[in-house]
Amino acid sequence: MSVLVYVEQAEGKFKKSVFEAVSYAKAIADQQSTNLTAISIGDVAEGELKELGKYGASKVLNVSADQLKTFVNQAYASVIAAAAEKEGADIVVLSNSFSGKGLAPRIAVKLKAGLADGAVELPSTDGKFAVKKTAFSGKAFAITELTSANKVIALNPNAFGVKENATDAAIETFSADIKQSDLGTVIKDIVRATDKVSLPDAELVVSAGRGLKGPENWGMIEELAGLLGAATACSKPVSDADWRPHSEHVGQTGIAISPNLYIAIGISGAIQHLAGVSSSKVIVVINKDPEAPFFKVADYGIVGDAFEVVPKLIEALKAHKG
């Protein structure tokens, strides 16, 4: 019995959300009085793999087959499930990232395991293995009991936090048989905007809505986000009108996020929008309408015109940063 965590690499590096998943998996391993093993697929340097020890992985399985240099959903799932079986791991943890969302269900079927995706807390320890996960697009949580012997958990970004737990990680090469039929998808191109903070795992988010009046007015939103090191987001009407890309749309039919700080500018706060952002730790609302429903769920608010408030906020932030 042990815990296996899949550590997703991007261009040979691990992101904060990976260290968070390792921290979370380590806490589960401690609950179960067992060890944590990590599995990495693709080209990652030994120094980077060793980093995983900092967060509690005592063993790291390194898979670096030629066919697996870039992400192949089916083959990656097979390798992770094979590693779980070989290691005798009955709990598999992943980050609930875009790739994690494609892998976790396949791994669950392979291991005949219940899957809790969008997990926000550690499993209960009262004899039942129940995991709190987001449901109804952030309008509620479902306590989901995994009743199968094997279990798969996909952790939401920013739900647990990164916790150091220094361990010396032993790096082992892991080779798995790769079936040709598992290589059906072939990546042709990867486009990454490296100068911007990725929205799904951003700690700080600056978001704007129809109150901005047009796409040409996003300069100040981007400036504010840039100063904070925040990702930019928008409401549904904004992405529907093509003012901003769909990938920035947060809300019930967009993506659900849970940053430490969410600043909503010129967004009234329709129930569908709130659903996607209500698990943010701190919410700031800037809106000229004092009756905007968003103020009811905000921690801090400024009633005022975005075109006056945001430039002043930028000045104040510059002064604060000195």
Added chain:
Amino acid sequence: MKILVCISNVPDTTTKITFTNDNTEFNTAGVQYIVNPYDEIALSRAIELTEGGKGTVTVINVGEAANDPTIRKALAIGADDAVRVNAAPRDAYFVAKQIAEYAKDKDFDIILTGRESIDYNGNQVAAMVGEFLDIPSVSIIKKLNIEGDTATIEREIEGGKEVLTVSGKFIASCAEGVAEPKIPNMRGIMSARTKPLAVLDAVAIEEVSKVTKYETPAPRGTVKLIPADQTESLISLLHSEAKVI
């Protein structure tokens, strides 16, 4: 080209979510149900790809008879026929198994779902069906084009996108961008009444998970309002009180 689209029956997006029976059941009183919005995107793309006699679109739902109006809505949008596996959908594992059992000998070229259902937010069914059928699955796609035997797909990744190809049968879960949702017209609504809707029995499968309780998010305290000309106070509150910057 034969396409299967998996649809989910979900509460309307404006629904205020509440629970009954000591927070163990979703309170369905007064709730309007709709085709899951992402599944509508998948269905709309399937219809576009098969328009003009180029193929057929079947929709499948796992649920009880109360779901029939939602299934008829999908037929009104333009699916050719529908299948309902008659069972309460226990979890994604159960639903995926039912869909895979139905699809395994039907020779569908493509199976599409929405990126997630807006009730349980699973995004599990597509990849699970892919695994049960041992075919490739691509989750959360933004674009889908088919040329001959090869599909070119754009998938969202953190901070960017990935373009990939897949040949042969596959399943994908669709997000915004794949298609504009189609709105049923009068002819569609009329013809939906007579399109075939087959009802099948569910296959038995072991239980792997169950929801034992629901919780609603803890209410926030009252908003602290800051005068519009004192933005520096907001910055200092975020820094020293909320400790987020």
